[in-house]
Amino acid sequence: MSDPTRRPPPPFLYFILFLPFGATTAFVSLTVVNIWSQDKTIGEAALGAMVAMNILPHTFKVLWAPIVDTVWNGRAWYIVGNLVSSAAILATGFVPVSKGNMGLLTGLVLLNGFATTFVGMTTEALMAHVCPPEQRGMAAGWSQAGNVGGGIVGALALSLFDWTGIVSLPAIVVSVVLAMCSVVLLALPPIHPIDRPTFIESAKELGRDIKGIFWSRLGIIAAALSLLPIGSGAAANLFGAEKFVTEWHVPQKLVGPLNGAVGGVAAMLGSLVGGLLSNKIEKKRAYALSGIALALAAFAMALGPRNTASYVVWVFGYQFAIGMCYATFTAFVLDIIGKGAAATKYNLLASLANIPITLMGRWDGRVSEGYGHGSMLWFDGAMGIAGAAVLLVIAAIALPRRRTQSVSS
Numbered sequence: 001m002s003d004p005t006r007r008p009p010p011p012f013l014y015f016i017l018f019l020p021f022g023a024t025t026a027f028v029s030l031t032v033v034n035i036w037s038q039d040k041t042i043g044e045a046a047l048g049a050m051v052a053m054n055i056l057p058h059t060f061k062v063l064w065a066p067i068v069d070t071v072w073n074g075r076a077w078y079i080v081g082n083l084v085s086s087a088a089i090l091a092t093g094f095v096p097v098s099k100g101n102m103g104l105l106t107g108l109v110l111l112n113g114f115a116t117t118f119v120g121m122t123t124e125a126l127m128a129h130v131c132p133p134e135q136r137g138m139a140a141g142w143s144q145a146g147n148v149g150g151g152i153v154g155a156l157a158l159s160l161f162d163w164t165g166i167v168s169l170p171a172i173v174v175s176v177v178l179a180m181c182s183v184v185l186l187a188l189p190p191i192h193p194i195d196r197p198t199f200i201e202s203a204k205e206l207g208r209d210i211k212g213i214f215w216s217r218l219g220i221i222a223a224a225l226s227l228l229p230i231g232s233g234a235a236a237n238l239f240g241a242e243k244f245v246t247e248w249h250v251p252q253k254l255v256g257p258l259n260g261a262v263g264g265v266a267a268m269l270g271s272l273v274g275g276l277l278s279n280k281i282e283k284k285r286a287y288a289l290s291g292i293a294l295a296l297a298a299f300a301m302a303l304g305p306r307n308t309a310s311y312v313v314w315v316f317g318y319q320f321a322i323g324m325c326y327a328t329f330t331a332f333v334l335d336i337i338g339k340g341a342a343a344t345k346y347n348l349l350a351s352l353a354n355i356p357i358t359l360m361g362r363w364d365g366r367v368s369e370g371y372g373h374g375s376m377l378w379f380d381g382a383m384g385i386a387g388a389a390v391l392l393v394i395a396a397i398a399l400p401r402r403r404t405q406s407v408s409s
Helices: 012-037 044-063 065-070 074-092 099-130 133-148 150-164 169-187 199-215 217-226 234-238 242-247 252-280 283-303 308-337 342-371 373-398
Strands: none
Touching (some): 012 044, 012 074, 044 342, 065 074, 099 342, 133 283, 150 252, 217 373, 234 308, 252 283
16 A cells, blocks of 8 residues: 555645546547537437447446456556557547548547546545545545546537647647646555555455445445435536527527536536535535535526526536535545455446436436426436435434444455
8 A cells, every 4th residue: 555654645636637537538529529520421329329439338347447456556557548548539530530430430439438447447546545534525526626627628629629620639639638647646656565465365355345345234335325316417418408408598609618618617616615525524414415406506497597697507506516416426435445445346336326327317308308397407406305315314324423434344
């Protein structure tokens, strides 16, 4: 592990380390999609499938998370993952835009998605290993600011294309900037000790640590709490939909900037506030309060007037609260998992948390189609309030009151 006598690294560094994780996703979904959609022979279904390939590895990353915990070292995994991701992003800028090249582009996007799983897992493991309990809240806040702030990178890259018309330039700039994030590792201690045990010994220890999630009282409760629909932020998926912006009378030229750069800034600020909140109060309560804040933003948008000013205010407010939820969830998980098998345990709980996010996205869409956008916002907020209430009740009854407790054996 890291030297206990060494001062912990400043939390801001986790912002830089996590930036490639969020920025490459935004680059693909915003910049690449916009550039390639200008070829009218390429349908939206093909573009949607391409974006899905970037997300697909994150659904299954828990399957290879044990590699990060048992083989090589976290610093090396981060550097390799970041360099492969940056190379894949760079290559997308030199694939000629045509329907016949969609397979090649999709393959590069899939490679990027796979590589960034290692960027995220190693950063999460690093936080679990070197962050003292009193620093976990701010570390979570800065890391998630890097994640959600990736939307700004995507927006700026698209603007660069709009200004110059050079297809390859955004990919060149983004890949170089994100590759340089690896330099931050020089200021951080290694995740694993030099006298690392053998793979077999590590695998056995890993098995004992993972068993702590499914066979300990605290671990089972933590897994159950991850399934609650707190802070899913699913309503944001519809903020850019044509019918939604038409109902709020928003000019089309504002939709992209508001949901891209402005939304990214709001989420970044929310992440920092969520991190600070997690340092001030119990992390499970901070997570619940953030979910309530997100619900209140949805309620306010439903109650407010249908005009551009209201749209701007509550898109900002909703994205701000999403950032709070991401940061407080991260701090909550870091407080539970301990240091053993950190990458695996974090991603097990994060994978569980993605289930309600996926379901809420489907349910919000169905409610919106059947009953209108106002009802969708009420439903979205009500589910968040219900999840927060269940979390607080379970926490009060079942979770220990000690500041720090882990599920490791």
